[in-house]
Amino acid sequence: MTAAIAQHWLSGGCHCGAVRFEAALPETVEAQSCNCSMCEKVGFVHVIVPESRFRLTSGEGDLKSYRFNSGVAEHLFCATCGVKSFYRPRSNPDGWSVNARCLDNWDGLDIRIEPFDGRNWEAHAGSLAHLSQEAS
């Protein structure tokens, strides 16, 4: 049996302030650093959450979408400052991946970052699937 972990809504956003979001996260945040061609370029630190633990509070109309390769992932960035603060990941299309670097308390965040081998995505993506499952 897994004990329920207390979660708190943390806010974050892009650099210019147009895009703002909130995500419900535990005291110690578990994150992944992916080495694929896309994640490395934007310095994305993944915190994957189920649909119910993410809400966009402003800036829906400011988001630009970018897709490549399989086209399943929807990479979203602010049209003004270019910052990718969250997106719909291919590994977890039923949830969201929030960029820990874009959380307002990034400097003081209690975070554990594990490497994820996105260059061999097919072999490893399954290990992330549970992260976007809703608590039963």
Next chain:
Amino acid sequence: MRAYEGGCHCGAIHARFESDIDPDRLEVRACQCSFCVRRGMKAVSDPKGQLTLRFDNAAVRRYRFGTGMADFLICAQCGDFIAAVSGDLGVLNVVGAAIQPFADRPATAKVFDGETSEARGARWRAGWTPVALETVQ
């Protein structure tokens, strides 16, 4: 000079960095400002080198903030941040442009909070790279 090439994810912006300095001696820096931290930016520059950025003007967004002294060049299509440019000087984001061996190297954190505009301009003139912007149709 040694040349290093890279660019944004979708290929709309091409970056070429040239330097005579041994790559092991080129410092990789991580600016700690609110923008660069969000991007995981790592900077490399050489005032005696050359940075050449080639792109279609329509494919690039120039973002300004803070003192407004520099343009942050962002691909309008894939969102990748490639370089900051101020006049004829620029600084390359080796992470955004995926330029090795620098992108994978640990970076030295640099805090410039509270710096005056004069000091900032002097620091850029002493350390940033001469930049050429080549726009294509």
